[in-house]
Structures are given as C-alpha cells and as structure tokens.
Amino acid sequence: DSGVTQTPKHLITATGQRVTLRCSPRSGDLSVYWYQQSLDQGLQFLIQYYNGEERAKGNILERFSAQQFPDLHSELNLSSLELGDSALYFCASSLRQGAYEQYFGPGTRLTVT
Amino acid sequence: GENVEQHPSTLSVQEGDSAVIKCTYSDSASNYFPWYKQELGKRPQLIIDIRSNVGEKKDQRIAVTLNKTAKHFSLHITETQPEDSAVYFCAAVGSGGYQKVTFGTGTKLQVIP
Numbered sequence: 001d002s003g004v005t006q007t008p009k010h011l012i013t014a015t016g017q018r019v020t021l022r023c024s025p026r027s028g029d030l031s032v033y034w035y036q037q038s039l040d041q042g043l044q045f046l047i048q049y050y051n052g053e054e055r056a057k058g059n060i061l062e063r064f065s066a067q068q069f070p071d072l073h074s075e076l077n078l079s080s081l082e083l084g085d086s087a088l089y090f091c092a093s094s095l096r097q098g099a100y101e102q103y104f105g106p107g108t109r110l111t112v113t
Numbered sequence: 114g115e116n117v118e119q120h121p122s123t124l125s126v127q128e129g130d131s132a133v134i135k136c137t138y139s140d141s142a143s144n145y146f147p148w149y150k151q152e153l154g155k156r157p158q159l160i161i162d163i164r165s166n167v168g169e170k171k172d173q174r175i176a177v178t179l180n181k182t183a184k185h186f187s188l189h190i191t192e193t194q195p196e197d198s199a200v201y202f203c204a205a206v207g208s209g210g211y212q213k214v215t216f217g218t219g220t221k222l223q224v225i226p
C-alpha cells in the first residue's frame with residue numbers, strides 16, 4: 001500500500017456524461033500528479049499540482065480539468081466523455097516536485113459506454 | 114517538449130540471464146530519471162532512480178546507468194527471476210519551475226523459468 005488513495009475504484013458511465021475522480025496523497029506529500037493509461041498503453045502525464053497550484057501540464061484535453069484543494073486532496077474532472085476516454089486513471093504523490101519518488105495510487109478504471 | 118523513447122517493447126529472457134532496457138530522451142534540461150515496474154492490473158512502483166549528477170546507481174540485482182552527453186539511460190537486471198516479469202517504464206522529469214514528467218512506452222519483460 002503506497003498511502004495514496006483513489007476513489008472510486010471503478011466507474012461506468014455513458015458518453016457525454018461528466019465524472020469526478022478523487023485522490024488523497026500520502027500524508028505530508030505536497031505534489032499530486034494525474035496520469036491516464038489506456039489499454040496496453042503507456043502512462044500519459046496529464047497534470048501536476050504542488051501545494052494547491054498547477055505546476056505542469058501534459059497531454060490533458062480541454063474537456064478535462066483538475067484542482068488541488070487546501071487539504072491537498074485532488075480531483076480530476078472529465079466532461080463530455082467519449083468512448084476513447086475509457087482508461088485507467090492514476091494519481092501519484094510526492095513529497096516535493098521534481099526529483100522525488102512518486103507514489104502511485106491504485107487507480108480508477110473508467111469505462112465509457 | 115520532452116520525448117522519451119524506450120526499447121525494446123518486449124523482451125524475453127531465460128531465468129538467470131540479464132535483461133537490459135534502454136531509453137533516450139530529448140530535453141537536456143531533464144534531471145531526474147526514474148524506472149517503474151508495473152505488474153498486470155497493479156499500480157506502477159518505483160524500482161530505481163538516478164539524478165543527472167550521477168552516472169550509475171545499483172541496488173542489488175538492479176542497476177541504472179546514465180549518459181548525459183548522449184541523453185540515454187539504461188536499466189540492467191541481473192540474475193532474472195520469474196517475479197521480474199512485468200512491464201517496465203522509464204521516465205524523464207524536467208527541472209526548474211515547469212517539471213513535466215514524460216514516460217517511455219514501456220517494455221514487457223518475460224522471464225522464462
């Protein structure tokens with residue numbers, strides 16, 4: 001157990017809908033990262049937050065947004081869902097940003113039907 | 114932006130043999146290079162990392178080498194065991210205020226007993 005929690009574990013929804021994925025970092029970690037992993041694909045970096053502020057952006061679609069709250073938990077919002085958004089979404093946290101080990105959560109498996 | 118290429122995409126070795134996975138990166142500003150192991154259906158877990166001021170790092174049967182001039186780094190696993198079978202990802206992390214994380218495409222390692 002990495003200490004990073006993600007909810008829900010599984011999510012099934014229809015195209016066009018909106019969902020929110022939640023992540024709680026390890027105690028003391030200030031940085032949160034979001035990744036998307038499609039079936040048999042690599043890890044695509046979406047976005048990173050540090051102590052409540054957005055610090056880096058990867059291949060995140062405009063339909064997706066995220067935020068980190070004062071208690072350091074983070075939410076990833078996915079809207080106008082498409083079939084291609086079906087994937088495993090991982091959250092990771094690290095003590096600081098940059099050259100620090102990232103601890104991954106168990107992931108949320110999103111299925112869009 | 115940063116581009117990380119990883120080779121090979123699949124690798125089969127006999128138990129007890131060595132395995133080598135190679136990655137190249139494009140952004141000379143990247144300064145942190147972690148390697149993650151992901152077993153089927155599970156979260157990625159850090160197995161070893163190296164910072165740009167170090168050329169080599171070893172942890173028991175696992176070692177990583179970094180050539181900053183050539184912009185490539187490699188993972189070496191010696192005396193492979195069946196439990197080493199997994200997908201391995203390399204990554205490059207940028208420095209400074211914008212610290213995007215770029216992962217390689219992954220190598221599926223199969224250790225044959």
